[in-house]
Amino acid sequence: MSRLRLVSELDITGNFKELEVPELGKDIDLTLKLSNGTSSDKTITVHFNANITGYTRSVMTNILMESVSISMASKEEKEIPFKIPYSKYIQRLLDDKVVEVTALCKWDDTGKVLISQVITLKTPSLNIKVLGDAVINNPLSVEVTFTNPLNENLSDCKVLAEGSGLIKQQIEKKISLKPKEKTTVTIEFKPYMTGSKQLNIVVDCNKTVTIEGFLIIVVKES
Incomplete structure (x- = not known):
């Protein structure tokens, strides 16, 4: 049976502040908010730990560890x-684009609390535009x-298109992208x-960037 540690009002508590979802390709900025609920001053050591993981948490790859010590007066935040x-x-990102951050806070000889935050990086969207009417057996x-x-070149990117009733065999187009480059790819098929x-459209770039999107197309009789 697991044992939970109860935190009283006369203790050190904390949480990661609510932030906007970090975007893929940008630094992840977090803020840990600590409160000293005790009646005395405390010196607190915070051990930050960041890991790449997935939704199932079956894989953990450490990417960053940092420690910092701070002094806090009684009732101070x-x-x-x-x-x-x-x-x-x-x-090192996995397909899930999940980063888990923990902050282990220690004070005195035995006081400690573990604070964690799971972050799913926001991937960019793609836009799909139909050119003309969709008519069966017509291009x-x-x-x-x-x-x-990203602020770097992406080579060997694949734009994959598929859809039952639209495309009999998956269509693949290869492209390369410069940093922050916006591009438009034209795909042709016969419903x-x-x-x-x-x-269904998937843009796959070296397993680092994966962008997915879909569009409902109404195919008419000729």
Whole structure:
């Protein structure tokens, strides 16, 4: 049976402040807010730890460890910034794009509390535009527009398109992108079934950047 440690009002407590979802390709900026609920001054050592993980937490890859000591007066609150540079996580991200940050806070001889925050990085969106009417067995073109979110070149990117009733065999186009470059790729196919069909688009760049999107296309009789 696991044993929970109860934290009283006369203790050190904390949490990571609510932030906007960090975007892929940018530094992750966090702020740890600590409160000294005791009646005496405290020197607190905070051990920050950042790991790449996934939704299942089955894999943990450490990317950053830092420690800092602060002095806090009784009833005082303090905010401690913690930054994860883009360069620390970008090459190790898993498909889930999840980073877990913990702050182990220690004071006196036995006092300690563990504070954690799970972050799912926001991936860029893509836009899909149909050019003309979708008619069965007639050529149809769509434009897929997206932006490289990174400050580096992305080579060997694949734009993949598939959709039952629209595309019989997956279409693949290879492109390269400069840092922060916005591009539009045109994909052509012949719908082979009428009705509402879903076109699925995936942009896959070296497993570092994966952008997904879909669009419902209504295919008409000729």
